[in-house]
Amino acid sequence: MERATRQRSAIKEALQTAARPLLAQEVLDLAARHVPNLGIATVYRNLKAMVEDGTLRQVVLPGENPRFEMGSHGHHHHFQCTQCQRVFDIHSCPSDLAMLAPKGFRVEDHDLTLYGRCKDC
Numbered sequence: 001m002e003r004a005t006r007q008r009s010a011i012k013e014a015l016q017t018a019a020r021p022l023l024a025q026e027v028l029d030l031a032a033r034h035v036p037n038l039g040i041a042t043v044y045r046n047l048k049a050m051v052e053d054g055t056l057r058q059v060v061l062p063g064e065n066p067r068f069e070m071g072s073h074g075h076h077h078h079f080q081c082t083q084c085q086r087v088f089d090i091h092s093c094p095s096d097l098a099m100l101a102p103k104g105f106r107v108e109d110h111d112l113t114l115y116g117r118c119k120d121c
Contacts, residue, residue: 010034011046012055021059021067021078021087059087061113077112083121090114 014030015022022030024043032038047068050056059067059078067087077090090112098107 005046006035007031007038007042008046008050010038011043011050015056015068015070020089021069023065023067027068061087077114079114079116079118081118081121082115083117086118088118 010031010033011027013034014027018026018030024040024047027047028038028040028043031043047056051058051068051071054071056068057071057073059069061067061078061080069089073089075093077093079088079090080086081088094112097110097112101107
């Protein structure tokens, strides 16, 4: 278990406060408000460690850098704004997607991303 540091606490607080998946640069921008001189290498090192210990989870969208969110979220999906590129959580699921699989196939997991414009755009 990693020890608690000011940097790690600021990174965790940034992700909790944002309440949406963040890019590493967005994490840095928010966390640096509490820890001046925080560097991107420190952010990446802590994000990696926090993913490994289950505190955070990566959100990977095709052609995008990974985003990070709290690992305590249950099953959910995402919405990406095509205007500002921000990603938001969708806390619902469209039920049984197994019926979409070819006959004889077994669905073990799924990931769904909706695209459009967010309320700010």
